[in-house]
Amino acid sequence: MIRRLRPLLALMLAGALAVAPAAALGASGAQVALASAAAPQITGSITTATPTVLTAASTLRVTADIVNDADDAVTGSQVHLxxxxxxxxxxxxxxxxLDSPESYGRHTVVESSLGGTVGLAGHDDLTLTLAADATTLDLPADAAGVYGVTVTVVGADGAVSVDAMVVTWAPVDLPTLQVAAVATATGTSARAAAVTAAAPLAEVAYLVDPTVNDAQAVASHEIYRVPAGSLDLTSMARDDGAALVDYAVGAANDAAAAVMRTAPLIVPVAVADQATLDAAAGAGAAAVILDRRFDLQGVTGGDDASVVDVPAGDGSIAVIRPDETLSTVLATYRPGTAAAASRLVAEAAVSALAGRDTPLVVSPGQSWVLSDTDASMPLRALLNAPWVEAVPLSAALSAPDRPSASAASASTGTEDDLPTDAIAQLDDALSGVQLIAASSADPTASLQEYASQLLTAASLQSRANTGTRAALIAGAVDTAHDAIDGLSIATSAELNLIAAKGALPITVRNLVDQDVTVVVSATTGSPNLRITGQPTVTIPAGGETVVQIPVSAVSTANVKVRVVLRAETGENLSAPQTLTVRVRADWGNAATLVFSILLALLLIAGVIRTVRRGRRDTRLSPDEFTSLPDGSMVSDASDSASGAPEDDEPSDDADPAAPVDEDAIGGEPRDNA
Structure with a gap:
């Protein structure tokens, strides 16, 4: 009744003031002047507000920080709630x-002095708490609703609302509102951990990238997996990006924990057009979920249902349409603050009071702005609201009476699609790093290191930031080619072979940060040289090694040999290099013959010398003979029989008349004939 009389009283007061003399305005005149005077330079923000849901027994407590931005002190002002x-x-x-609270009629429920008699000094601030019992709020006792609240500073120079928020008034029960909360844990490992920490309640379903999440952190929740790197399926489906899709939903997850690797697939998409839905169905997805940053309204039909069926592939696929208002508020509105929690609860109250009878999906998506303080506060407040019933996402997906809807237009969002040449570059780079990784010591780790950057360049996050996308793609492709081109042949272009059989020394280099096992393959079209082996070698990370390729020469010629590093499965891992081998097989044969002849001559000379030396050693020189009494000569026993025992030497007492064996004289037998 009082509220109904206020407009009439205002008109009566205005009329009285219009006919009153200026000197008679007094205090009433000053109050009227407040409405048009310039507002003081006061700013501030609400830091805490409890409770988020008011009942007849509640006391509303609001704490605000007030700042004086002016040089001069503010005195005699009041703060009104x-x-x-x-x-x-x-x-x-x-x-x-919330954008313009001054345009809404409000009444003061409590007020306090700003800084007391001292006031608020220039460029100073203070914190104060305003509390109002429910009985002073002047709200209806039999009807629930959402009301705006402001913290307003009133002074001699005017009034300014330094901050505004909304609260839910619930003196009676509100209709039940079913809410399925979904948190998307993608990006980096740190980002995924922050998301799960901001949504710790067991009622929250997680959409996880298996390549960056910790299985223990998500194990107690309803889990769905998304393509690795949050691949932009719309761009891939509208072009030739099948290889990237196959990797993102398949091999990229090989090293993930089973709880995530085997979870049902839900694909976040920018546009749910027919090509995208067909690609999702072909990848085995249980559903797609629309990313609120793009086209939430493209799928038409199904009234306001959060989950609808749309034809795709040989059947249909579920399309999840998150509530735009609640999802956006949770994602971006004053993250981690009391004002955010109160608004999220109030938005849910408006939906409940509107009579919504189907589950509502709240999903902040991949652009959820997380606070450093209490990021979980808004979501916790929503799910703890008395009229909110938290339901699993699976309940909405498995509902038997899901309404049907139509796919979005094929032209929707085409201006944001990844360019065709960029997709081709990313696809080629992925194929290259897959080959390198397969031959490395740790294939999974090696592949993820490079492939994750390629997927990020083709992700939904990249689609949302088209200004930096080209640089992101170029960087990912260049990094991949560092690995692809990391295996090379470092041998000079010319080699010599001067034998019928031998080996070609080939230096191979590995700039990849893992050991890589390769087959060194050499081929030639010349009949003058035969390659007799293809050695397998492990090249150390960041190093090089020399490999000997066995060959046999047929005849002298200059031969072109093509050398390439291959995987053990046969694919090329390096750029081929052509070497010139100077084959001089005849030189080797001639050298062998000459060496053999020289060796034979040396052997013959050695034998002759040995024989001659032996004969000379057995012949007596003239000095080795002595005269006998009869004039004959005998050798000096001490010289010719050196080394013989002294007992065998002739004595001075020998009989001079003893007979002498003339056959022994001169060291040579005499011819008896």
């Missing part, structure tokens, strides 16, 4: 009130 006269009945009204 004001509540809107009428409820805010729609999402649009809530947004409008």
């Amino acid at each position: 004001r509540v809107t006269d009428a409820p805010l009945t729609s999402h649009e009204q809530i947004a409008d009130f």
Whole structure:
């Protein structure tokens, strides 16, 4: 009744003031002047507000930080806690009130002095708490609703609302609202951990990238997997990106824990057009979920249902349409603050009061802005609201009476699609690093190191930032080619072979940060040289090694030999290099013959010398003979029989008349004939 009389009283007061003399305005005149005077340079923000849901037994407590941005002190001012006269009945009204609270009628429920008698000094700040019992709020006792609240500073120079928020007034029960909360844990490992920490409640379903999440952190939740790197399926489906899709939903997850690797696949998409839905169905997806940054309204039909069926492939696929308002508020509105929690709860109250009878999906997506303080506060407040019933996402997906809808237009969002040449570059780079990784010591780790950057360049996050996408793609492709081109042949272009059989020394280099096993393959089209082996070698990470390729020469010629490093399965791992081998097989044969002849001559000379030396050693020289009494000569026994025992030497007492064996004289037998 009082609220109804206020407009009439205002008109009566305005009329009285219009006919009153200026000197008679007094205090009333000053109050009227406040409305048009310039507002003081005061700013501030609400830091805490409890509770988020008010009942008849509640006390609303709001704490705010007030800042004086002016040089001069502010004295004699008051801080008012004001509540809107009428409820805010729609999402649009809530947004409008928060943008311009001064345009809504409000009444003061409690006030306090700003800084007491001292006031607030220039460039100073203070914190104060305003508390109002429910009985002083002047709200209806029999109807729930959402109301706006402002912290307003009133002074001699005017009034300014330094901050605004909304609260839910629930003196009676609100209709039940089913909410399926979904948190998307993708990006880096640190980002995924932050998301799961911001949504710790067991009722929250997780969409996880298996390549960056910790299985223990998500094990107690309802889990769905997304393509590795959050690949932009719409761009891939509208072009030739099948290889990237196959990797993102398949091999990229090989090293993940089974709980994530085997979870049902839900694909976040920018546009749910027919090509995208067909690609998702072909990849085995249980559903697609629309990313709120792109086209939430493209899928038409199905009324306001959060999950609809759309034809795809040989059947249909579920399309999840998150509530745009609640999802956006959770994702970006004043993250981690009391104002954010109160608004999220209030938006849910508006939906409940509107009579929504189907589950509502709240998903902040991959652009959820997480606070450093209490990122979980808004979501926790939502799911703890008395009228909110948290339901699993699977319940919405398995509902038997899901309405049907139509796919988005094929032209929707085409301006944001990844260019065809970029997809081709990423696809070629992925194929290259897959080959290198397969031959490395740790294939999974090696592949993820390079492939993850390629997927990030083709991700939904990249689609949302087209200004930096080209640089992201170029960087990912260049990094991949560092690995692809990391295996090379470092041997000079010319080699010599001067034998019928031998080996070609080939130096191979590995700039990849893992050991890589390769087959060194050499081929030639010349009949003058035969390659007799293809050795397998492990090249150390960041190093090089020399490999001997066995060959046999047929005849003298200059031969072109093509050398390439291959995987053990046969694919090329390096650029081929052509070497010139100077084959001089005849030189080798001639050298062998000459060497053999020289060796034979040396052997003959050695034999002759040995024989001659032996004969000379057995012949007596003239000095070795002595005269006998009869004039004959005998050798000196001490010289010719050197080394013989002294007992065998002739004595001075020998009989001079003893007979002498003339055959022994001169060291040579005499011819008896």
